[in-house]
Each structure stands twice: as C-alpha cells, then as structure tokens.
Amino acid sequence: MAHDTGSSLTRIFAPAKPPAGAKAGTVGEAADAKPPVVVSLSASAPAAPAPAGAPAAKSFAEVTTDARAALDANLARMKESGRTLGMGANQGSQADIDAAFQGMDRRSLHAIASNSGGLFSKDEQAFAQTVMSQQLVEATGMDDPAGFQRDPARGFLAGVRFLDTVSAEEKASDNWRLNRAVAQTNYESSMTRDHPGEKAENVDSGDPVVNFLAQTIRSKEGTWTSVHDGSYVDDLSRITLFKDGTDASGLQKARQGAGTATRDAAARIDITL
Template sequence: MTSNVSTSNITPFGERQRLATKAEEERGPAVSEGPRDIVTSARVAPKDFATVAKEARAVLDQGLAKLGKPMSGHITGKEWDDVISSLDRRSLYAIYSNEGGRFSRYEQMYAEATMAHQEGTAMGHYDGLFQRDHAAGGLRGIRFLDGVSAEEKTSLRWAAIRAGTQHDYEAWSRDSGKVPEKTDGKDHPLVKILRSGLERRLALRDPTKRLEDMPEYQQAKQLAEQQRTQLHSVVDRVA
C-alpha cells in the first residue's frame, strides 16, 4: 500500500538534484565526516584518488575507441553504459568531479546522470519500492549515500542530497506513524548545516528563495574548504 504522505513539507527529488548541481557548480567541496572518519576512510582506500582518475580515463579512452566515436552529447545512454560498465562509484565520482582535469564536460555530465540514476535506484524509484513505502525508500537512499567514498563526501553535491533525503525520510516516517531510525550520516557537520538551511527555506514558504540564498549555505562553503584541506592532508600522510 502506498504511504499516506503529506507533501507540504517535502523536498522533491528533482529539487534535491537541482540543489546539489547548483552547489557543485561553485566547486566548494566539503567533507561531512569528522577528522577520525576521514582518517579511517583514507586508510582503507585501496588506491589514491589520482590513480582512480587515471585508470578511469584509460577505461573511457578504451571504451570510446571501441565505440568508434568521440564523447559528445550524441552518445546514447546504452553506449555510455557499455563504456563505463567496469567502473565503480568512486571512479564515476572522479569523472564527475574532473579529478586531475582529465575529463570533458560531457563526460562529467554523463557521469553525474549515472550517479543520480544509482541514487534513484537505491531509493526504489524504478522497482516500485518508493511508491509502496516512501520511508523505506528514503532509508535505503540514505544508506546508499552513507556508503560512498570519502572523496565524494567532500562534495556539496553529496551533502545537499544527503541533507534533503534525511529531511524527507524523517517526514515520511512521521507521516506513516513510524519513528525514524537513527542514521550516522545525519550528524556529518556539512549535512547538518545544509539541512538547517533547507528547513529555513521551507519555513519561508517563498518559492523564489533557494538554498543558496540562506546564510547556512555560505557557512557550508566555508566549512567545505576547511574539510577539503584536512582530507587532502590526511591522504598525503597516509600515502
């Protein structure tokens, strides 16, 4: 049965994607983990991120050569899926974030589209789960987002989507008479700041206001730069 969900205070999935894209356009990356988590994530990473990007570049070059056409907006979804079939989420983020300046605008756009599809799949948008139980879909989405790489968690794109999904999951749970489960990612500092900004925007009930208009957005950008520097320092020491 479909959940009886009140949508008056819900952030639409498309809006979360818009917020994430807008945030990342400014390339103000951020980490939503504490220092200890950053160290742990960096230590367990099997390869440094520069190597991940280099290998992703090689995979794209090989796949496009086999395809017999250059990367452009005319590449079909099926063709792109064939090219990237061996790449994991961390590699996709390397392409999307243009690590090392190795990737074209179209490659970044297609990588983000794949990442967004993975997020939608995790939430059950394509198998009917989300339609049957919004809260369950939201929780699955949260768990997926919390499982991405340390590098991806330094992006405002990730933090904006993570904050919006947490907000919606809790609202869906309450509307269906359930107590929301505790999730680790909700306490990531950048997520907390952006969620506060999101709630401020929703409380205004002004459709002309955007998350980036809220004072919390600027706070998040400042924290993002600090956390980015910290992560890079940790990775250098571990390497």
C-alpha cells in the same frame, strides 16, 4: 506541512539536463522506463571490506588516471564496432552509456563527474553524473514509482544508506552533501507523515554542512522546488536555497566546521600511526 515528494526528488537526485537522447532515470521518467543499473554498487550490496593483507586503496589521483584510461579504452572499443557516445552532439543512448562506463565503480564515476584533474570533457562529466543519478534512483526504489509510494520513508532511508557507502572524496563534494541532506529530511518528514508514533532512525551524517543544509531545508518546508534545479552541484552557495543571501553566513560557518572536523580526523590518524 506536506511537500511534493516527486518534485523534490526529480530536482535533487537527477540531472536537470541529461544528454539528449539518454534515459537519465529521473523520477519523472521512471514511470515510463526503468533505468538499467550501470554499476553494481547499490544500497543493498555495499562494497565489502578489504580482506586482511589486501593492497592499500589507490589514491584519488590514481583512480582519476585509471578512470581516464578505462573510459578511453571503452570508447575505443565502441568506435571499433561502429558505435559512439556522441560527445560532440551531446547525445547517447542508454546502451552507449552502459558501454562507455562499464567496469567503473562509484569512485571512478565521481572522478569523472567532478572533472578530477581536469581530464574530462563536459559531456563525459554529464554522462557520469547521469549514471551516478541512476544509481541513487535505483537505491531509493524510485525506478519503481508504485512500489516507492507504498512506503517513501523506507526508500528515502535506503537512499541515505546508499549515500553513506560512497567514497570519502565524494562525501567531501557539495553535490553529495545536498543529496544527503535532502534524503535525510525527506526520510524524517515521511516518517512523521506516514508512520505517526514510530521513532525515526538516527540518520545524522555527522557532517556540519549536511546538518546545516537539513536545518535550512526544514525551515523552508513546502518550497522544495526552490531548493535546487537538479543540476550537478559544485558550489552550494549558488543554489536557489541560498539565493536571498540570508543563510550565506551559516553555510560559511558550516564549511569551516567541516574543515575543522576533517583536520581533527587526520590528526587522530597521525597519532594512531
């Protein structure tokens, strides 16, 4: 059954209520304005592996502390030049958002968006979520609606690949799992619709929760608008996909499976060391 591609992605990939005055880069807005790229990480340019002898990656707690310091420094520089992100009014222009989050990688943005350590305000979280959504919109090519519609499957696959490059902390979030499941199911559906006879790539993430979400979404093909309202997701059990409670037990089992997989991976690492 065909589904409304634009509707599903507007709701899944972009915040439902971006800060007033900000160009959030949603699919619906993309036809009117191309959102700028705030951070350099993209599907076409994944982070390069660390060279031999490079210092160990920072812990997420360190990333969080650094993100707080970087955001404070950026906001201070803006204030000195008479600019503000408008936190109190929940307003900010795209130029102000760019200035506030300049120099931050995706992991830092996730620390802010997820309010790691409880160090960030609701407005700061919302702006960081907007920037992350802009990155995903650009990765899929949906900032160019005409180009995207020429081959949606390719765009969705690029979205899958982009999401697969993010940090382990982000991959453990409910927001990532929902976006990943939607990108996957849209890719597979688009391949069936637009590339009959061609074999779709294997885009299984290996995450039990993502697999369960993908299965549930497929079972409700054609009802994308009831899947998710577009807000940043910090609890999958509260999204409308599960509002009738019929799949709640399945989600719980999938979470347990994800927890087991994580513990097994940690055990393997310990043995290797």
